[in-house]
Amino acid sequence: MGISVDLPYFPRTGLLEDVAKVYESGLKQGVTLFAPRRHGKTSFVKHELLPFAAETLGWQTIYIDLWARRDVPDLALVEALEAELEKRQSGWRRKLKLAKIKTRAKTPVADVESTMVPVGFEAEDALENRLAHALAAVVDGKPTLLVLDEVQALAGVKRENFVAAFRTALQKLAGTLFVFYTGSSRDGLNQMFRIQRAPLFESAMALPLPALGNDFVDDRLAFLADRSRARVSRKALRDAFVALGGTPEYLNELVLTLLIANDGNVVKALDSWQAAREKAGAHIALEGLRPLDHAVLALLAEPKHPSVYGADGLGFMSKRMAGQVVKASSVQGAMRKLAKRGLVAPTGRTGEYEIEDPVLLLQLRADAKTRD
Template sequence: MGISVDLPYFPRTGLLEDVAKVYSSGLKQGVTLFAPRRQGKTSFVKHELLPFARETLGWQTIYIDLWARRDAPDLALVEALEAELERQRSGWRRKLKLAKVKARAKTPGADLEATMVPVGFEAEDALENRLAHALAAVVDGKPTLLVLDEVQSLAGVKRENFVAAFRTAIQKLAGNLFVFYTGSSRDGLNQMFRVQRAPLFESAMSLLLPPLGTAFVDDRLAFLADRSRARVSRKALREAFVALGGTPEYLNELVLTLLIANDGNVPKALAAWQAARKEAGAHIALDGLRPLDHAVLALLAEPNHPSVYGADGLAFMSKRVPGQVVKTSSVQGAMRKLAKRGLVAPTGRTGDYEIEDPVLLLQLRAEAKTGK
């Protein structure tokens, strides 16, 4: 039996309308959409936002995934804009000028030594200058939607000047340039958007990604009914979606597992999905952690867990660290380490954190139930 892995896209009711209202208001030049990974941000962009901007509004659109080059996202942004300019101008990089010319000898017919650089640049132009030039040249008076996926990659002290330069560049293009930012790391996004001193604080409005609920589950159920003769329990599939943390990508993977098994057994498919995740390396992220680090994660995995810095939270962690009374200062150090590894992130509430990766959260909760 042939199986298609392209499950139908399920639209986010009302989100596109909200984005359009922000841009048409003239009050904000950007929209931010923050949610954990695998929740469907990129799917919304590719299936709804970009087609709407191109086909309904008649805008040119540019999509750049900064996560693909997270070791050098500033360079990735600049090079992607320059590549778009190259495409628009049919080889503008090949139109070179002689930036420096000097004779090697005074004799007639002496060879000339030249430094060749792209038109519009000076030799060794700073990255911020390249950004401003490329962005202005790409927009060139045309209504433009620039989508930056996983924009938190730009956060950090080392890139503060670059982000500030980016803010200046987009402000100069107000009225023609509209930016849509997606991100998944709260820590990085706070640095760029959510606090008043952040470089992009005033330029963008934050919108929430509407959660998918029972209608999404029923849509996947209809897909299964169309592709398989096996009967799947609506109740079981809804419960599985809850167990998967309401993560759309995980439910889609479970649906494909059911499609392959062709027996309608949701608990069996869920167990197979979890086993496949574990075999693929779900535990690797925990290698090298200390007992206190594990205790912190165990606390954060608890539903409605107490504060990590409160008396109840400290007592919870002390029970899991033999021979040690856990203190606030120790927990703060553990939090910094876990946040640096991308395992936890602040929720935005003072002193409150959560586990960043839904797969890890499910893994820890499963281990808590089995007593491992």
């Protein structure tokens, strides 16, 4: 929404310790951290995990964002590792050459870069071989943490053996190489778990991202109090955080909205935050949906709603559609369409879906209120 100032990071109590325990135990080579987008996975990695691994443990660290190149995640993974390798090797060569230059003296330093030979990779090498080679060469016997951010992108890999080859390469480096996977798309993950690619995660321990709660809200309040005279109700801001689905990014934006407005009215700020999002095209478009689709969404937006396929759920939807009879089979069709548009996501329990995006939830709940 145009506000790109980052508010201070708020630590995820206990998570880092839990991750460290898994690696220390030697029982699992990897840790998976799955949570919806914008909930703070990357922030945790960058603010806590990577510095801890590099500075406290003295490990090598490699961070690869697979989301950025989700169209070719396999190539992205291999190229990132090769780039890392090249960076290290050229660093080496540069040091060697600089040492030589210093003894010989007077060669302009600019020449050093231009005379560097890039590390060559045979173009015809199978991607699987390049992967195994680059991974082993990067690790090079040193304790290493490899972070694969948004790993579900690998579910889209078209090469049959790629993920299996990756797993084999990882296993060979067990004890030296540790992996941290983050993921958010449930659909992608379900897919990865369902198909033969699941074994990738057998060697990994799933840890939950601890939810941020009132202490996080209170920390934001203290941040506000330091910078603004506006009086902000603690309860109102805590309620807003719940309404925002516990999404730290949105609470940060709300806090900035309060700060800029220099007005402590949380409800007003929530409205202008939403309006700003809509203007920025970040609201969720529901155009082109049929009444049944809307009814399904309305039901899913209800807190503690009954099953969409049960009598209560069908009754709720029928009421929303002026008494029209709703069949479970039509609901199924509507659900598929909504999932395709990314409006609902499977929960992991067969046939069950939910609205994952807090903004959509907020929108739908606001709609429900104006209807009542």
